[in-house]
Structures are given as structure tokens and as C-alpha cells.
Amino acid sequence: MTLSRRNFLQGTAIGLGGAALAGLVGCAPASQAEDSGGDVSGKDATTPGSDNAPKNVTNTIDCDICIVGAGFSGMVSAVQAAMDGADVVVLEASNTTGGASANGVEGSFGANSKIAKAQGITIDINEILNSEMDQSQWRADGLSWYEMMVNSGDNIDWLMEQGVRIDKVDDYHGKDFQTFHWYEGGIKAGYIDPLTARMEELGVRIEFSMPASELVTDVSGKVTGVLAEPKSGEWTQVNADAVILATGGFGANYELCSNIGYPTDRILSVGSPYDNGSGHDMAVAVGAHDMSDYAADNCGSIIGSVGFDMGNLGFCMKPQIPWINDSCERFYREDNCLVNLSLANPPKWNQRRSFMIWDQAIQDSITAEMEGFADLLERGLAANEGEFYKADTLADLANAVGLDVDELQTFVDEYNAMCVEGVDLIWGKNPEYMVALGSAPYYIAEPINAMFTTIGGVATNRQAQAIDKQHNPIEGLYVVGVEGCMLYRNVYTIGTPGSCSGNSINTARVAVKHAMGS
Structure with a gap:
């Protein structure tokens, strides 16, 4: 028309x-x-x-x-x-x-x-x-x-x-x-x-x-x-x-x-x-x-069972929540995305699985800032879609997602020790965001990726012409x-x-x- x-x-x-x-x-x-x-x-x-x-x-x-x-x-x-x-x-x-x-x-x-x-x-x-x-x-x-x-x-x-x-x-x-x-x-x-x-x-x-x-x-x-x-x-x-x-x-x-x-x-x-x-x-x-x-990529992590909204995206970028892989190793500095959320994505490409883990004290402090988010989390737990769990012990948390119990306990012990000292010995995260995990119940999630768009999928020259591999x-x-x-x-x-x-x-x-x- x-x-x-x-x-x-x-x-x-x-x-x-x-x-x-x-x-x-x-x-x-x-x-x-x-x-x-x-x-x-x-x-x-x-x-x-x-x-x-x-x-x-x-x-x-x-x-x-x-x-x-x-x-x-x-x-x-x-x-x-x-x-x-x-x-x-x-x-x-x-x-x-x-x-x-x-x-x-x-x-x-x-x-x-x-x-x-x-x-x-x-x-x-x-x-x-x-x-x-x-x-x-x-x-x-x-x-x-x-x-x-x-x-x-x-x-x-x-x-x-x-x-x-x-x-x-x-x-x-x-x-x-x-x-x-x-x-x-x-x-x-x-x-x-x-x-x-x-x-x-x-x-x-x-x-x-x-x-x-x-x-x-x-x-x-x-x-x-x-x-x-x-x-x-x-x-x-x-x-x-x-x-x-x-x-x-x-x-x-x-x-x-x-x-x-x-x-x-x-x-x-x-x-x-x-x-x-x-x-x-x-x-x-x-x-x-x-x-x-x-x-x-223009993308960020979200807890899929909660459903997409900007609050969910923001929660998964909270720097006080540590991320670990399936060997219970913390693989990046969680405050790297405070200026650019896209910086948090590439470290996860290198992992087979990646999880965020937090305790009740962290959740309480965050939900106090984000009105209504505690209800969203509860709905996510109720959905029971296999990516978000709550447990009274770290052992139960590890078993819920298939992690080694001893490896998870070792991670928490070492991370908490750094939090007490206020020094991130591995990644140098801002001490402000080094918060120990010690207030049961505990939470773990295996987020998915919320993809907004991608940038730069076809090679072009400066006249905006599509070009082949030889730049023709x-x-x-x-x-x-x-x-x-x-x-x-x-x-x-x-x-x-x-x-x-x-x-x-x-x-x-x-x-x-x-x-x-x-």
C-alpha cells in the first residue's frame, strides 16, 4: 500500500x-x-x-x-x-x-x-x-x-x-x-x-x-x-x-x-x-x-521460570550474588557488568553450566529495593521448572541441581572467608559487593539468556555494501x-x-x- x-x-x-x-x-x-x-x-x-x-x-x-x-x-x-x-x-x-x-x-x-x-x-x-x-x-x-x-x-x-x-x-x-x-x-x-x-x-x-x-x-x-x-x-x-x-x-x-x-x-x-x-x-x-x-549480543541473564521483565534482568546482574560453574568454581567478577551488562555474558560462554547462588539475607536486601520481586521469586519456585531451587542446607541445594556437595561447601567456605576479609583474592571485586552466604534458606538458579538483538551479522564495507570473504x-x-x-x-x-x-x-x-x- x-x-x-x-x-x-x-x-x-x-x-x-x-x-x-x-x-x-x-x-x-x-x-x-x-x-x-x-x-x-x-x-x-x-x-x-x-x-x-x-x-x-x-x-x-x-x-x-x-x-x-x-x-x-x-x-x-x-x-x-x-x-x-x-x-x-x-x-x-x-x-x-x-x-x-x-x-x-x-x-x-x-x-x-x-x-x-x-x-x-x-x-x-x-x-x-x-x-x-x-x-x-x-x-x-x-x-x-x-x-x-x-x-x-x-x-x-x-x-x-x-x-x-x-x-x-x-x-x-x-x-x-x-x-x-x-x-x-x-x-x-x-x-x-x-x-x-x-x-x-x-x-x-x-x-x-x-x-x-x-x-x-x-x-x-x-x-x-x-x-x-x-x-x-x-x-x-x-x-x-x-x-x-x-x-x-x-x-x-x-x-x-x-x-x-x-x-x-x-x-x-x-x-x-x-x-x-x-x-x-x-x-x-x-x-x-x-x-x-x-x-x-544485546542480552542478559534471567531466571526463566520467573518470566521476563526488567526486574528479573536486573536481579541477575546484582553484583553481590556470586556465580559458579558446574565444578563450583567462581568464574568471573560479578560487578563487571555495572556499566555494560553485555560484559557479563562472554564469561558464561566458556562454561558448560552456570549458576547464581544467594542466601535469605541477600534476597531480603535486594527485594527491599525491588518492590514485588519477592512475589515473582515465589512464583518461580512454585513453577518447579528445574532451574530455580530453595533449600535449608547447602547439601540439599547441591543435590537439587546435580552439583557435588563437597565442592559447593568448599566454594562457600572460601568465598565467605574472602568476604570476611573484604578482599576478593581471585577477581578483585569491589569489597562493597563481597557479601557472605550464611543465612538459610539458600537459593540457586541456572538462568537462561534473554536476547534482545544481535549486532553485526553480515560483513559490510564503508559504503554499507555487503561484501564477501575477499572483501569484494x-x-x-x-x-x-x-x-x-x-x-x-x-x-x-x-x-x-x-x-x-x-x-x-x-x-x-x-x-x-x-x-x-x-
């Missing part, structure tokens, strides 16, 4: 990779028959996709640029392309706007934007660049970092010219740099709604409930279009000079998440159900370099946003606040400019 004021008021919106926004009412897509451009009945298309089977294409659409996913980065690409005179078609798997960004994006990186300068804030890009490269052990693409930062001020200014509302710039709760540009009124009011209105004004065509499945290529391997299968069961082929994948990450694809290090049976997707790896798989199928092994571009194919982000390796650093969404904005604009030769 063509995006119109009437569609928008009925709840039509744009999703990054297609995530639904709770509470919005979507519109079903209109038929594309009126734009088929000739006889399309019975037309077969073969692609290097998942099954290589001919598809019975009943509808075709011709355009200059096809954007797959119309959320945080997809909206930017659509607006930029339309402003530059391109005929744009956006394929959106959901029927709503905002995508995964609606679940947590609060602002974006910008260096030396007009609004920052008005606040008297100036940024030393060199300092940020070296900080980020040191954190990634110089494995990230430094020039991508540099170019994103150099462009970021102009990107923020451009967004505001399109109607995006930014009300302040700061360091995002005490992070390393004052680069965070807050969206006024939240992501929907400040970002999604204004860009939706801008796309409507520019006449951008969006096809909702239209999940893209495969890329179409010519004999040279150039990507020339996309195949999509709407709920009707009929296939639509979009022919385009360039395809921009803005599909989000693969946090809902547990098989791909296992490439990072997560067991497939211990993941719960809590981001967007449309972060299913479809964009990743489409790109890899036509020769793009699979970077899923190196993707950064896949002609006609661009991957923007989190799926093509090359700023991180394995760990999502957040000392530079807003960098991931800042990169999404930058790659979205860069891809369009390159595709259009500008």
Missing part, C-alpha cells in the same frame, strides 16, 4: 526488520496488481536462496531502490532515497511501525551537532576512536568508527530537519562521552512518528505484512530484486537497481545465536520476533561473508543498521553512548548515496 495520512492515523507504522509495536493497529497491505507493469501471472523466478525452487510470482513491482524492513535505519534510507528522487518501495514484514527500536532506543550518537554546540559541548573524535579500538582489541573496523563519527553531527542535524525531535545532549547516565542525543518524548514521539510523517509527505510506498524471503540475482551475481511472500500465499517480486536490507539482527534465531556461544535451549527472545535472521540468511545466500560468529562487494546489495554494523566484535561497548543507533543512521544514508552515485 502507499503510505497515506489515513493509513497512518489508523495505526500504520514502520518497523526495523518488522517488529510489532504493542497497542498499535496495523493495516493490511493493498494488492500490487495495479503496479505490476505487465503480465505477471505464472511468471517464475529462481534465486540462489534457501531452496532454489521456482516461485510462482503473481505480482511484480519495479522501483529504483527496495528497502527490506522500515524501522530505525530503514526509515532513514527511505526518506533519504525519496529526497534524492528515487522511486522507493519498502517491504515490511509486520503491519506496524518502529520495529525493535520501539523496545529500547532512547537516543543516538552525535559529535558536534548544532544542538550539542548550542549546549557548549564539543567532542574529541580521536579520543573516542582510540577508546573504542582499544576495547575491541583493534578488531573492529576503525575507519567505520571514524566515518560514522565524522558524519554524525550532520546526520543529527539532517534528522532534525526531517522533523525528528531531540531535546538534549548528555553522557547518558554517566558514560564516557557527551554524545547522547535524546529523542524528545521517547522513541515513538521523537523519532518514529516524525519519520513516518516525512515518508508519507514524500510519497514513500510501504508494503506491510510483506516478509521478504529471498534475493534475486542476475547471471553476473548482481542483486536485482527481492522475492516476498505475503500472508496471501502469493509471491511478489520487487525488481530494483539496489536492495537495502534493514532487517534488524537475529536475536530470535536461536541457531544463529548459538554461533556466538549461547545454547539453543537456553535462550528467550525478548526483542522483536522479526529479528529472525532473514536478512542475514538472504545476504549470506548470495555470497556475503557470514559474521554471526563475531556478532555482538556484492553488487546491488546493501546491509544497514544492526545487521551490517562493523563497530563491534562480540561485545557491544556502550562507553560511547548511542553509537549503535548512530551507526544505523549513518549506514542508512551512506547506502542510499552510494547506490544513487551521489
